[in-house]
Amino acid sequence: MITECIDASSDYCPCYLAEVEECLSCSLLNGEKTCNCTWTGTCKFNEFLWAGKQVESHRKTILCKILEKKMEENLLILTLKVPHKTAVNLKEPGSYIFIRTCLKPSFFDLPLAVMCANEIEDYIIVTVDIKGPKTKALQQNQNVVYLRYPYYNGIFGLKQLKKTFNSNCLVILGGIAQASGVMLIDKLIENKNNIVLLIDRSYPFFIKKYIADDVKIYKKNLSNREGEKFLQDILFSFNIDFIYIGGCGKLQENVLHLLKSHQYPARLTLSNNNRLCCGEGICGSCEITIKGQRLRTCKEQFNVDDDYD
Amino acid sequence: MIKVVIIGGGWAGCSSAVTARKTDAEVILIEKSDVLLGCGLASGITKNNGRYTATEELKYLGARELLEIIDNVTIHKNVNFPGHYHANLYDPRTAEPMIRETLKKMDVDLHMQCRVQDVISKNKKSINGIILSDETVIKGDVFIDATGSAGPMGNCLKYGKGCSTCILGCPSFGPRTSISARAGIKDIVGSRDHEKCGAFSGSCELIKKSLNQHLRARLEKKGVLILPIPNEDVNMDHLDIKACQQYGLPEFGKNLILLDTGTHVKMMKPFYPIENLRKIQGLERAMHACPQRSDANSIRFLSRAPRNNALKVSGLDNLFCAGEKSGFFVGCVEAIVTGFLAGYNAINFAKGEKLLKIPESLSIGDIIAYENECVRKGDHKNRYTFSGGIYFQRMEKNGLYTTDKDKIRNRTEKVLKDECR
Numbered sequence: 001m002i003t004e005c006i007d008a009s010s011d012y013c014p015c016y017l018a019e020v021e022e023c024l025s026c027s028l029l030n031g032e033k034t035c036n037c038t039w040t041g042t043c044k045f046n047e048f049l050w051a052g053k054q055v056e057s058h059r060k061t062i063l064c065k066i067l068e069k070k071m072e073e074n075l076l077i078l079t080l081k082v083p084h085k086t087a088v089n090l091k092e093p094g095s096y097i098f099i100r101t102c103l104k105p106s107f108f109d110l111p112l113a114v115m116c117a118n119e120i121e122d123y124i125i126v127t128v129d130i131k132g133p134k135t136k137a138l139q140q141n142q143n144v145v146y147l148r149y150p151y152y153n154g155i156f157g158l159k160q161l162k163k164t165f166n167s168n169c170l171v172i173l174g175g176i177a178q179a180s181g182v183m184l185i186d187k188l189i190e191n192k193n194n195i196v197l198l199i200d201r202s203y204p205f206f207i208k209k210y211i212a213d214d215v216k217i218y219k220k221n222l223s224n225r226e227g228e229k230f231l232q233d234i235l236f237s238f239n240i241d242f243i244y245i246g247g248c249g250k251l252q253e254n255v256l257h258l259l260k261s262h263q264y265p266a267r268l269t270l271s272n273n274n275r276l277c278c279g280e281g282i283c284g285s286c287e288i289t290i291k292g293q294r295l296r297t298c299k300e301q302f303n304v305d306d307d308y309d
Numbered sequence: 310m311i312k313v314v315i316i317g318g319g320w321a322g323c324s325s326a327v328t329a330r331k332t333d334a335e336v337i338l339i340e341k342s343d344v345l346l347g348c349g350l351a352s353g354i355t356k357n358n359g360r361y362t363a364t365e366e367l368k369y370l371g372a373r374e375l376l377e378i379i380d381n382v383t384i385h386k387n388v389n390f391p392g393h394y395h396a397n398l399y400d401p402r403t404a405e406p407m408i409r410e411t412l413k414k415m416d417v418d419l420h421m422q423c424r425v426q427d428v429i430s431k432n433k434k435s436i437n438g439i440i441l442s443d444e445t446v447i448k449g450d451v452f453i454d455a456t457g458s459a460g461p462m463g464n465c466l467k468y469g470k471g472c473s474t475c476i477l478g479c480p481s482f483g484p485r486t487s488i489s490a491r492a493g494i495k496d497i498v499g500s501r502d503h504e505k506c507g508a509f510s511g512s513c514e515l516i517k518k519s520l521n522q523h524l525r526a527r528l529e530k531k532g533v534l535i536l537p538i539p540n541e542d543v544n545m546d547h548l549d550i551k552a553c554q555q556y557g558l559p560e561f562g563k564n565l566i567l568l569d570t571g572t573h574v575k576m577m578k579p580f581y582p583i584e585n586l587r588k589i590q591g592l593e594r595a596m597h598a599c600p601q602r603s604d605a606n607s608i609r610f611l612s613r614a615p616r617n618n619a620l621k622v623s624g625l626d627n628l629f630c631a632g633e634k635s636g637f638f639v640g641c642v643e644a645i646v647t648g649f650l651a652g653y654n655a656i657n658f659a660k661g662e663k664l665l666k667i668p669e670s671l672s673i674g675d676i677i678a679y680e681n682e683c684v685r686k687g688d689h690k691n692r693y694t695f696s697g698g699i700y701f702q703r704m705e706k707n708g709l710y711t712t713d714k715d716k717i718r719n720r721t722e723k724v725l726k727d728e729c730r
Contacts, residue, residue: 002427028463033498033506034611035463036490038426039442039483043462046472159444 001293004301005281006094006153008040014048016055017281024281024300059279061148063102067123073204075176076128076138078145084122086149091117093184094155094272098148098279099126101137109146110134111276113154113180116210127206129176151279153297154180157269157304160242161187164267169193170240172231172255173207174200174222174247177271181246182210184269188242189215196238198222198231200247222251228258235264246271268304272297310335311659313652314439314447316425316488317455319347320375320641321632323408324648325453325655327374330415332656337447338417339439341424342482345408348459348607348633350401350476351514351599352641353570355379357396358555359672359695359704360642361712366671367642369721372649378407379641384571385532391560392697395712398532400571401641420447424483425456428491435626436492442483451627451655454488455648458499458612458633459510461485468507469608473580473600475510477607489614489634494624499610499637500689501550507608508692509579511553511639514598515567517574524591528574534567535560536592542585551579552609553639555697565589573598579606610637610692618678619664620651629655636680639694646673668724672709676700 005024007013014023023029026044027036035045068079078099082090090097095117100108116125128135138145155161161184169188173181178199188195195215199205200222211217218234220227234240243259243266245252252270259266274297277285281296288295295302311334315322318340326338344350356364364376385398412419429438429446438448461484462472472480479485490496501508517525528534548557556577560566565586566577583603586595597603614630615623622628631651632644650673654664667674672695679700680693693700704710711717 026463028467034496035461035467035484036487037461037463037484039424039461043466043472043480045463045466049466 001291001302002038003293003295004038004040005299006158006301007299008044009042011057012059013042014044014051014055015058015280018044018048019054022281024296059148059150061106061146063144064147066143066145072206074130075204075206076130076135077125077206078128079123079125080145080147081123082147082149084119087117087119087122087124089150090114090124091119091183092152093161093187094152094158094180095183096151096154096276097124097126098151099138100134100146101140102142102144102146103140104137108134108137109148109277110138111151111279113177115179115182115207117183127176127179148279151298153299153301154272155184155244155269156272156297156301157267158301160267160304161244161269164188164193164242165191167193167241168238169195169242169244170198170234170238171195171244172198172200172222172247172251174251175203177246177248177273178203178205178207180271181244182207184244184246185211185215193242196234196240198234200251222254228254231255231258232262235262240266242267242269244269249273270304274298311451311656312449313337313451313453313655313659314449315339315453315455315652316439317347317457317485317632317634318345318421319455319457319632320349320352320644321634321648321651322453322455323412324372324375324645325455325631325652326412326417327415328372328649328652329656330417334656334659336417337420337449338412339420339423339425339441339447341422341485342478343422344405346401346405347457347477348510348609349641349644350405351510351512351575352401353399353575354568354640354696355397355399355642357393357696359701359710360640361395362704362710362717363642363646363672363676363695365714365717366673366721367646367649369718370649370725372645374411375408375645378404378411381407382571385569388532388568390533390535390566390568391564392555392558398568398570402572422482425486425488427486428488430492433493436488436628439488451629451659452488453629453631453651453655454614454622454634455631455651456485456488456612456634459485459607459609464507464611465605465608468505468611469509470605473602473605473607475600475607487612489622489625489628489630490612492625492628494614494622496611497613497615497684497689499613507611508552509550510606510609511551511556511579512575512577513580513600513606514573515576516596516598517572519594519596520574521591521593528567528569532569536565536567536589538563538565539588542588547579552692553694554692554699555639555694555701557698580604609633613637613684616681618666618681619654620647620677621654621658621664627658629658636677637684637689637692638676638680639692640696643676643694647677650677665728668728670720671724672704675704675707675709679703
């Protein structure tokens with residue numbers, strides 16, 4: 001199974017993993033004897049040597065101004081001022097950031113999907129579900145926060161997404177992960193796709209005002225048999241060929257199970273629900289095992305269609 | 310219908326394609342760059358020493374097409390230079406379009422600028438298909454790995470002096486992919502001393518027009534020029550780092566040997582810094598053609614597949630190998646030989662027939678068996694070619710080397726009778 005590092009050949013490549021022979025892309029920077037790469041357009045080994053065998057640029061934590069702070073039910077919606085380049089960089093489906101209150105140390109860093117990025121007025125919007133210590137700390141009355149960015153691997157199957165044009169797409173969203181669906185839907189619209197949006201009713205539909213008017217929206221409880229039946233009807237009546245599931249593991253499992261039992265062929269993309277802690281492939285908290293292969297999911301893309309069970 | 314998929318459009322891959330297409334099989338040839346021949350675009354010497362014998366054997370076995378193209382583009386016949394006799398010099402750059410025409414005429418399905426990225430192997434014992442870098446899947450019954458052993462950039466950097474912008478164009482077309490390694494079979498890595506892996510390509514090319522007129526006229530008349538190297542620039546170490554051990558003779562250290570291969574001039578040095586080169590009379594305005602860097606060359610022999618003498622890759626049912634992938638072989642004739650056998654056996658395999666092992670009574674069978682034996686014993690340092698080095702010594706010792714056409718025909722005919730009923 002070939003996986004791809006989302007940061008390969010980017011501004012942040014080679015990264016610290018190269019320094020410790022753990023590069024996810026270059027075999028020579030992974031302790032192997034010979035080059036056996038999957039080629040992303042640059043030779044990481046070359047870049048690494050020219051940089052003096054060390055990381056040239058890494059992501060930094062900076063203070064950002066909170067432009068707007070809103071509470072809706074239990075959700076904190078933050079509009080944050082960011083540099084122009086950052087707004088441009090984060091305007092990609094799958095983008096995420098780490099955020100923490102300016103009063104606390106780095107282990108308060110919380111990964112959040114970027115819901116919207118505006119590169120004209122240079123801000124981003126994120127949504128926080130107030131749940132535990134990290135999120136509660138963000139409620140404190142401050143007008144700045146620490147941000148670390150840009151991170152890109154919030155969605156698995158980005159390659160599939162980018163090559164989806166003029167297709168019938170089903171976007172299934174639920175829970176806090178629905179934030180990841182906003183820019184994904186924008187991308188699908190940009191690529192002239194026909195979109196059906198299915199929202200799991202068990203959670204507030206907080207992204208509503210960010211969704212274009214002409215998107216067909218259905219709200220159902222997807223955890224019962226009725227929901228399953230509804231999903232099945234949509235698949236076949238709309239002749240769906242691309243599916244995104246932005247929701248909890250249980251929701252993803254249910255949908256994947258349904259697809260499998262019908263042997264329904266569709267390009268699949270999923271939200272990355274793993275515990276992200278450093279975002280740099282270092283800490284290992286996001287690691288999963290697929291077909292015996294260990295993946296650092298904060299950075300690694302894999303082909304969901306073939307590889308996810 | 311049998312579907313044969315060949316990966317790599319060098320001499321070996323082209324030879325496999327021609328051989329396999331002589332049956333009614335569908336043959337797909339995949340090449341990552343926009344031209345055929347790969348490293349072979351910098352070839353140009355044939356029939357020197359034992360290559361004469363091997364070429365004749367091949368012709369009698371029926372693999373004539375590519376050899377005839379080489380004959381057609383031959384510029385100098387029967388040239389001698391240190392350690393090498395009766396060489397023919399040809400222009401590979403004029404051979405490329407002719408080979409492409411031949412393949413098209415034979416209905417080989419050519420896929421240019423397609424780079425294989427991965428293989429599909431459901432049971433880990435055979436290959437079901439290959440995946441291109443644009444995610445297209447190509448399925449087949451039998452596969453031939455002729456992806457070579459040169460580069461990619463990372464290897465040239467680690468074991469050489471960095472990318473020399475050589476003829477393979479890794480930065481533009483992407484690196485080669487070891488098909489056997491992707492299918493889970495570990496590559497055998499060649500070495501040049503205890504620490505260093507691989508070897509430098511043994512020659513580079515100069516732009517002919519950049520030689521002074523007098524020198525050029527002499528070269529074009531004789532085919533070969535031997536120019537003494539100024540004492541301070543003699544570097545005998547170059548002889549050890551070369552892929553082509555047949556040119557590792559002291560004469561090649563003390564002299565600059567230039568051969569006329571038509572479009573360019575072949576310089577029998579892995580590299581030669583341009584400032585030093587221009588100290589030599591007649592080369593004051595010399596320019597390198599390929600590789601474009603004058604102080605580096607590509608690194609080769611890092612990716613040999615374990616295989617049997619029928620050129621089937623060990624551990625996989627339907628993968629064959631050819632060219633440098635199949636052994637530490639040097640040269641176009643060696644590539645055509647292994648390509649021929651891999652193509653022939655790919656068809657045999659698909660038809661469920663016995664695989665051919667060319668008997669050791671022919672040099673082309675002996676080199677395949679001998680190289681395998683040496684590598685199995687753990688020798689990863691030697692290279693094998695009909696034209697020199699340890700293998701040519703063996704050919705002479707065992708009486709395999711001859712320029713007597715009747716003798717070669719007789720022994721080839723005997724093999725045909727024994728092996729093919």
